Amino acid sequence: MxxxxxxxxxxxxxxxxxKVALQSATPLQLLVATILSAQCTDVRVNQVTTGLFARYRTAEDYANADPAVLEKEIRSTGFYKAKARNLIRCGQVLVSRFEGQVPRTMDELITLPGVGRKTANVILGNCFGVPxxxxxxxxxxxxxxxxxxxxxxxxxxxxxxxxxxxxxxxxxxxxxxxxxxxxxxxxxxxxxxxxxxxxxxxxxxxxxx
Ligand code: SF4
CATH class of the missing domain: 1.10.1670.10 (Helix-hairpin-Helix base-excision DNA repair enzymes (C-terminal))
Structure with missing residues (x-):
């Protein structure tokens, strides 16, 4: 060996x-949690997403979010202005290009704002069973x-x-x-x-x- x-x-x-420590039930939720996890602990992200996921259920919800409100909701995860901007733009791209669904390929995932190879691989491996x-x-x-x-x-x-x-x-x-x-x-x-x-x-x- x-x-x-x-x-x-x-x-x-x-x-x-x-197991991924970030709590999520859908690819969209894991995408949002992973974006929020930059420079933040998984425990803190889970505290924030508990309420967030109840209020934002679809890509449209993020696309239409009020930036000031979303910033306040995710403030404790740090870098909240950039993260709120990315979540809103991400929602808009998901709606305009992917019918509101999280895409299933690396090439498509890395076109989303705030999504690099690391986040894309988290989604592929944990949501879609892609090694x-x-x-x-x-x-x-x-x-x-x-x-x-x-x-x-x-x-x-x-x-x-x-x-x-x-x-x-x-x-x-x-x-x-x-x-x-x-x-x-x-x-x-x-x-x-x-x-x-x-x-x-x-x-x-x-x-x-
Ligand atoms: S803790 Fe890290 S550095 Fe220490 S023996 Fe294990 S793998 Fe090596």
Missing amino acids: DMASRLFKLLDEEIQNP AVVVDTHVKRVAQRLGLADTDDPEKIEVALQRVLPKASWTRGSHQLLLHGRHVCRARAPQCQACRLYALCPWEGKHPV
């Missing part, structure tokens, strides 16, 4: 059921520390992880790296003493155990 397979086998033991490698700050850090990628470019990290994971495991594997980074291999204080991957981890900065 190669190194990457051994690492993901251990991650399978550590994180058996990787998708999500690269956020945690995935980037853990992939680098584990020697799975040696670049800072998220798109190149995405390709590197696509190479070492079976396609059917792209969504699951990248989400396991995300959760491992969030809870164990933290940016400033990695919990190396509690890490299942310790023996295989090649990072020279890992804490001695």
